[in-house]
Amino acid sequence: MTDPQTDPTAPIDGLSHVHGPDEPPLQHITIPALLRQAVEQHGSREALVFTDAGIRMTYAELARKADELAAGLLELGVAKGDRVGIWSPNRCEWVLTQFATARIGAILVTINPAYRLAELEYALNKTGCKVLIAAESFKNSDYLGMIRELAPELAAGPLSPVRLPALRYAVVMAADTGPGVLSFETVQELGAGADTAELDTISAGLKPEEAINIQFTSGTTGLPKGATLTHFNIVNNARFVTDRIKLTEADRLLIPVPLYHCFGMVMGVLGAVSKGATMIFPGEAFEPGSVLEAAAAEHATALYGVPTMFVAMLQELDQNPRDIASLRTGIMAGAPCPIEIMHRVNRDMHMQEVTICYGMTETAPVSFQSFTTDPTEKRCTTVGRVHPHLEVKAVDAEGRTVPAGEQGELLVRGYSVMESYWDDPAATEAAQADGWMRTGDLATIDTEGFCSITGRIKDMIIRGGENIYPREIEEFMLRHPEVGDAQVFGVPDQRFGEQVCAWIVPATGASLTEDQILTHCRGQIAHFKVPHYVRIVAELPMTVTGKPQKFKMREAMVQQLALS
Incomplete structure (x- = not known):
């Protein structure tokens, strides 16, 4: 088990460049x-x-x-x-x-x-x-x-x-x-x-x-890319994720997160199997009452979820108290966790040892994770420290490693990096160089090695833990014969973090309504990608070189909707 006191993952030479510990060793198994x-x-x-x-x-x-x-x-x-x-x-x-x-x-x-x-x-x-x-x-x-x-x-x-x-x-x-x-x-x-x-x-x-x-x-090029992962990638990542929460064969892990995602199938299923722990699935999809009922009835000791799930469970717990004192640990991932939510999860859900982690599908998935002993403030403002056997650095636009504490794009190298994007050598080449996987995420790494995600280079929307890529939705909307242009972006939302918003310019001579756009989307793309807000506009704000200025669209929508 990695001990933060004996294996500090501090930056190398004062730069935003960290190496994970060499223990425990990697397992070369299927x-x-x-x-x-x-x-x-x-x-x-x-x-x-x-x-x-x-x-x-x-x-x-x-x-x-x-x-x-x-x-x-x-x-x-x-x-x-x-x-x-x-x-x-x-x-x-x-x-x-x-x-x-x-x-x-x-x-x-x-x-x-x-x-x-x-x-x-x-x-x-x-x-x-x-x-x-x-x-x-x-x-x-x-x-x-x-x-x-x-x-x-x-x-x-x-x-x-x-x-x-x-x-x-x-x-x-x-x-x-x-x-x-x-x-x-x-x-x-x-x-x-x-x-x-x-x-x-x-x-x-x-x-x-x-x-x-x-x-x-999905990617900024529009269509989804198939991240191709090996036995070696996901078996070892599952082991290290559950090491950090000190999971053992005595634990009972409650998994309400979806199996189709790495959170469920790697961190959940393979993570539990690597320790001989029991996996508990409370239902086909997340429902806060069912999760809490299962936690109580099955004496769960660990629980996975994204922050919006924990918020829903806390609200349910307020209305219908359950005895979930058996809970000890777990993982919260997918979006930043407000400190007041962390305090309530620690106190009201008895999860004093809950950890935060960060990663991406292409890295199998986790690269950074907090320890169960990290202070609450660190578990809310950072995504923890680097995982074993991984090397991570933050670089500027020219690819130079930035000093510790300065913002740069995160690059990851090591056993967890995917083999390729399936049948897409161009996308693979664009994402990887010399073994480094470009995350597209902006971050800082402090002098203790704690990483904080500060933004996204990629124009990605995170709605309730789901990563949504605007270009994919834009290209689908452009299939509508009366759509001349489409721009999709995120706007703040109290419940989901962000909601999908679309600005549509009708084709010449066309007369479009918002309902027509929504009808075009429903049943053809996933429900969470269907825009929550649609606006039909005559033109889009552009740069002098003709590039859409999404930040101006977002500002206008925030003002229009009186969002914070």
């Missing part, structure tokens, strides 16, 4: 090997609990169920290196798919449950998914209906759908899936009773440096 270790050491211990579904499994049962699914996928012709998409809220099938694909070296493509038709089509085609595993529906999203709309040919058998040419099978978590779509249970049954020798042979041939996960993260 995800199947990580799960095997957990089974050998904690096989009879409870591995996971899905409170809403009434599901409980030990580590031995989890491994057996994952093996059945892995064998079933082999029966469908899935092989090492093939891409398998998972499109679902937090369900037991998600976790089984995570370990089943890793067992046979298939690359898991995580798809945001909020994605709609256009986004799903792009993600599946960009990665060439051979199989898509999906929930039947979630909230107001009819997944099965959207799959059939994109790939009606599946009803005739494993053909190549015109719009999804790589897809061979759709597997849906439902008893009655209709023609051409397999049920999850059917695939599981295909592998039931299978000899694990073949699986063991495949797993033994996997290398930690091989890709095992693709997670989509």
Whole structure:
């Protein structure tokens, strides 16, 4: 366990350049090997609990169920290196798919449950998914209906759908899936009773440096990019994240954050497995009452969330008190934490040892994290100190490392940096140089090595912990025949931190309304990307060189809406 007193991660030579400690050592293992270790050491211990579904499994049962699914996928012709998409809220099938694909070296493509038709089509085609595993529906999203709309040919058998040419099978978590779509249970049954020798042979041939996960993260170029992560990336990051919160096999980790994101699948699932801890999932999506009920009933000791989730839980706790005194630690990430919220989480939720962390999908994800012993003020104003085996520096516009305390762009180098953006060498080259990953985030690193995020070079909006990239929404809006120009930016919001705002210039001769823009977006892009505010304008503020001035648009909206 890293001790901040014996291993201070202070800047080198007075510059904003820090090295993480060399202990504990990196593990050169794969995800199947990580799960095997957990089974050998904690096989009879409870591995996971899905409170809403009434599901409980030990580590031995989890491994057996994952093996059945892995064998079933082999029966469908899935092989090492093939891409398998998972499109679902937090369900037991998600976790089984995570370990089943890793067992046979298939690359898991995580798809945001909020994605709609256009986004799903792009993600599946960009990665060439051979199989898509999906929930039947979630909230107001009819997944099965959207799959059939994109790939009606599946009803005739494993053909190549015109719009999804790589897809061979759709597997849906439902008893009655209709023609051409397999049920999850059917695939599981295909592998039931299978000899694990073949699986063991495949797993033994996997290398930690091989890709095992693709997670989509949008970019300023518009379309989402597939950050390609290896076993080595995410296994070790999961270990170090849970080291910082002192997680052990005695802990019960409550995971209300989404599995499709690194927070859920890496920091949550793999982090718990690396320690033999119990994973508790309180529902398919975050609902404060359900989380608190699960914390009380399951005697959770650790809890993950973004600040807006903790605010909602504190409000729920005020209205309906629960006994959650078992809580001790956890992680708050995704956005800055107001100090008054931290004080209440420490006091009212008993999480004296909650930590803050910072990272990005491309770095698997965490680079900085506070220690449980750091002062509250440091845990609110900074994102902690650098993780083991990583090197981070802050540089100016010319790439020179800035003095400690001065602002610069964060660059990260080490074991956690992604392999590439899937099938996008130009974007990979633009993001990486000499092993350094450009984060696009502005930050300062103080003389003790604490890092504070001060801004974003990238024009990104953070709404309730969701990263939203304006260019992606702008390009989608420009598909509307009556839109001449579109500019999307964030405006302050008390609940979510920021809300999406769009200024639209109609095409020549067109007559657009705000409702037409919203109708164009709904059902096609994720709900959190749909603009909260839309304004139809005759022109945009521009620089003398013709570049839109978003800061002027933002200032005008703030004044118009009387926002602070």
